Amino acid sequence: MIRTAAENATARAAIMARVGEALRIPAPPPHGLAGRSTSPVDAAGHPSLAILPLEAARPWLPDGGATPAESLAVCCENLTKLRAEVFQVPDLAAAADCLAAQARQRDWRRVAWHAHPLVEPLLAGVPCVSHRIGGDAGFDKDTLEACDAGLSACECLVAQTGSILVSSQTCGGRALSILPHVHVVVATIEQVVPTLADAFDLTRERHSGSLPSMLSFITGPSRTGDIERILVLGAHGPKELLVILVGSHAAQ
Amino acid sequence: MTAALPSSPPAAGAAKRQFLHDAAEHVRDVGHREFVRRALGGYYTSRDTQKARYRDWEQARDAASMAKWSAVNRLDELLPRFEAAFTANGGQVHWARDAEEARRIVLELLATAKAKAVIKSKCMTSEEIHLNQALEADGYGVVESDLGEFIQQLRGEPPYHFVFPCMHVRRDEISDLFGQHLGTPPTDSPEELTMIARRHMRRLYVDADVGITGANFLVAETGQISITENEGNARLTAALPRMHIAIAGIEKVVERLDDLAVLLPMLATAGAGQPMTCYNTLYAGPRREGEADGPEEMHLVLLDNSRTALLADAEQRDALHCIRCGACLNVCPIFKNVGGFTYGTTYQGPIGSVITPHLRGLKEWNHLSGASSLCGACTDACPVRIDIHHHLLHNRRNAARSSPDRLERIGQKLFAAVARRPWLFATGGWLFRKTLGLAKAIRPPVLSAWLATRDLPPAPAQSFRAAWKRRQR
Ligand code: SF4
Numbered sequence: 066m067i068r069t070a071a072e073n074a075t076a077r078a079a080i081m082a083r084v085g086e087a088l089r090i091p092a093p094p095p096h097g098l099a100g101r102s103t104s105p106v107d108a109a110g111h112p113s114l115a116i117l118p119l120e121a122a123r124p125w126l127p128d129g130g131a132t133p134a135e136s137l138a139v140c141c142e143n144l145t146k147l148r149a150e151v152f153q154v155p156d157l158a159a160a161a162d163c164l165a166a167q168a169r170q171r172d173w174r175r176v177a178w179h180a181h182p183l184v185e186p187l188l189a190g191v192p193c194v195s196h197r198i199g200g201d202a203g204f205d206k207d208t209l210e211a212c213d214a215g216l217s218a219c220e221c222l223v224a225q226t227g228s229i230l231v232s233s234q235t236c237g238g239r240a241l242s243i244l245p246h247v248h249v250v251v252a253t254i255e256q257v258v259p260t261l262a263d264a265f266d267l268t269r270e271r272h273s274g275s276l277p278s279m280l281s282f283i284t285g286p287s288r289t290g291d292i293e294r295i296l297v298l299g300a301h302g303p304k305e306l307l308v309i310l311v312g313s314h315a316a317q
Numbered sequence: 318m319t320a321a322l323p324s325s326p327p328a329a330g331a332a333k334r335q336f337l338h339d340a341a342e343h344v345r346d347v348g349h350r351e352f353v354r355r356a357l358g359g360y361y362t363s364r365d366t367q368k369a370r371y372r373d374w375e376q377a378r379d380a381a382s383m384a385k386w387s388a389v390n391r392l393d394e395l396l397p398r399f400e401a402a403f404t405a406n407g408g409q410v411h412w413a414r415d416a417e418e419a420r421r422i423v424l425e426l427l428a429t430a431k432a433k434a435v436i437k438s439k440c441m442t443s444e445e446i447h448l449n450q451a452l453e454a455d456g457y458g459v460v461e462s463d464l465g466e467f468i469q470q471l472r473g474e475p476p477y478h479f480v481f482p483c484m485h486v487r488r489d490e491i492s493d494l495f496g497q498h499l500g501t502p503p504t505d506s507p508e509e510l511t512m513i514a515r516r517h518m519r520r521l522y523v524d525a526d527v528g529i530t531g532a533n534f535l536v537a538e539t540g541q542i543s544i545t546e547n548e549g550n551a552r553l554t555a556a557l558p559r560m561h562i563a564i565a566g567i568e569k570v571v572e573r574l575d576d577l578a579v580l581l582p583m584l585a586t587a588g589a590g591q592p593m594t595c596y597n598t599l600y601a602g603p604r605r606e607g608e609a610d611g612p613e614e615m616h617l618v619l620l621d622n623s624r625t626a627l628l629a630d631a632e633q634r635d636a637l638h639c640i641r642c643g644a645c646l647n648v649c650p651i652f653k654n655v656g657g658f659t660y661g662t663t664y665q666g667p668i669g670s671v672i673t674p675h676l677r678g679l680k681e682w683n684h685l686s687g688a689s690s691l692c693g694a695c696t697d698a699c700p701v702r703i704d705i706h707h708h709l710l711h712n713r714r715n716a717a718r719s720s721p722d723r724l725e726r727i728g729q730k731l732f733a734a735v736a737r738r739p740w741l742f743a744t745g746g747w748l749f750r751k752t753l754g755l756a757k758a759i760r761p762p763v764l765s766a767w768l769a770t771r772d773l774p775p776a777p778a779q780s781f782r783a784a785w786k787r788r789q790r
Binding site: 068073076077079080081083084085086087088090091092093094095096122124125126127128143147179198199200203204206207210225226227228233234237238239240241243244260261262265268269275276277278279280281282283284285286287288289290291292293294295297299300301302303 | 356357359360370371372373374376377379380382383386389390391392393396397406407411412413414418421422425462463464465468481482483484486487488491507508510511512514515518519522523539541547548549550552553555556557567574575577578579581582589591592593594595596597598599600601602603604605607608609610611615619621625626628629631632634635638696701702703704707
């Protein structure tokens with residue numbers, strides 16, 4: 066019953082043969098681009114690799130700020146517009162107070178977290194049960210499902226779009242940032258990068274050779290517009306997204 | 318669920334008859350049209366707000382179209398590169414020539430996983446291959462987790478719009494539907510309705526053995542697949558079950574991770590007026606050593622299903638650039654007036670009208686080439702610069718070439734004969750002006766369809782040529 070490797074190879078060969086045959090006639094350049102200076106056709110009229118590197122596209126995309134302070138401001142503005150809540154605190158002690166206050170105010174009973182130098186120092190003051198996810202602690206779906214909030218670090222924050230990049234390797238796996246009703250992200254202001262392209266550069270630098278099995282750009286709390294195109298927050302993922310940003314540019 | 322598995326081909330001309338019938342019905346339903354128009358109203362404002370944040374939207378469209386153009390035109394090189402990288406990440410690629418083969422692959426994977434419960438996130442490719450019907454026929458329970466798709470699944474209808482599946486359904490209908498299937502009390506709050514689905518679905522993610530998703534992009538450089546969604550249901554679908562199966566067309570490949578730095582924000586802005594869709598997630602194989610959770614296996618079904626036929630048409634190859642943002646539907650006057658179901662296709666709207674004849678046969682589906690006012694709103698809206706409305710004209714030309722209409726040819730010849738002789742042309746014009754009033758009164762069959770919904774102006778007293786001559790004096 067199981068499809069054999071040979072059957073898969075036959076299907077592959079058939080599709081690749083059709084692709085090869087189809088591409089023998091070159092396509093004209095994209096509509097509206099013919100004859101323009103950015104036209105990507107090489108001298109022979111063939112599609113060419115990297116004639117338009119992303120570098121050229123950067124200045125056309127939304128702005129991510131020119132200095133770290135500017136990027137931070139853009140990032141916070143975008144996060145707020147997306148209905149994430151941003152808390153800027155000077156140091157980890159203040160971050161812990163901030164988290165404890167949120168936990169009390171929202172009446173959390175259980176919080177999930179993962180081992181990380183930015184996350185652990187915040188737990189002492191949390192006035193409820195906390196479950197560690199990953200490492201020796203393992204992973205249990207039902208335990209996580211019963212948690213009110215998930216506390217995680219992130220790879221970086223993208224000012225341009227107000228996105229938070231999390232990975233399965235450094236941010237407690239895949240479910241921690243999506244299953245609990247509230248997602249709390251702890252990050253330092255140095256983790257803010259201007260654009261998506263910078264986030265990809267960072268990923269390549271940090272993980273080349275062994276990519277995390279999941280990298281996710283989170284842009285605001287989960288949402289849907291499926292009912293009459295009316296915006297509702299908290300479709301399946303977190304209803305609330307809290308971002309605790311540690312540090313300040315003014316102090317440096 | 319949706320229509321039964323297509324067994325025997327439908328009668329010739331059935332698709333066209335159904336289109337004309339449904340379009341006529343729909344156009345008369347003013348309330349429904351008004352509802353759809355209102356639902357799309359907010360889209361224009363939010364899209365324009367987001368577009369304004371781009372320092373140069375038009376040039377960004379150039380970059381996006383080039384990223385797709387350079388990938389689609391090098392599929393021969395990039396598909397194997399993607400496959401090698403994806404396999405190195407621990408995933409398995411399954412090649413499917415057609416819908417039947419793709420369904421068989423998924424069924425076999427479910428059998429090896431000894432799956433009992435399957436959860437799905439939105440995947441138009443699975444609609445294209447009628448996957449749900451096949452799974453149900455084999456006894457698997459499948460749940461669509463995307464809110465819109467879930468509502469459509471309960472209603473037993475295909476998606477109305479490939480990005481906003483249930484945009485045509487009113488909240489009271491959804492409330493009744495949930496009451497009937499889930500036993501929940503009636504409510505008219507979209508928020509409460511969303512929470513009902515949220516509560517219902519949470520256990521299902523935890524209990525499912527297999528999660529099935531689509532994919533928006535396949536990155537050749539890194540062997541990752543990229544999934545774009547707002548609700549978080551795809552994230553959960555790919556996080557909790559033991560096996561993750563993704564289904565994607567071969568045209569989804571892009572070369573570099575950096576291409577996504579352009580494509581991801583533009584997909585969100587063009588399609589839904591967002592800066593970025595809420596979750597843009599890159600998956601590179603199953604759970605890795607040291608990671609807390611994730612599936613044990615990851616499979617990707619790579620589907621051809623006539624995409625290579627479209628690829629072989631160099632003139633219209635750019636239709637494969639489509640990133641399924643839905644912008645061309647949102648701005649299309651025809652879509653807004655005839656509605657999504659009238660098309661009778663998996664992919665509705667302008668882009669559906671372009672590609673369906675290639676995927677399912679020009680002879681049976683050429684009528685969609687006429688489902689356009691040729692206003693070009695779709696082409697203007699497309700973030701990857703597909704020349705959509707001209708492709709509708711290309712399809713018309715190709716259809717005329719492959720099976721010319723005899724009556725039309727005779728008509729053209731007749732007109733040419735008249736137009737070449739000025740005296741005959743003048744006489745013809747005179748005759749036309751004299752008999753127009755009579756024709757309107759009698760309504761001969763050739764005119765009746767036109768006159769049923771439109772009025773003709775009164776005939777002018779003299780011809781344009783005569784009026785021009787008088788003015789010259
Ligand atoms: S054709 Fe263009 S506008 Fe239409 S869905 Fe595809 S990418 Fe979007």
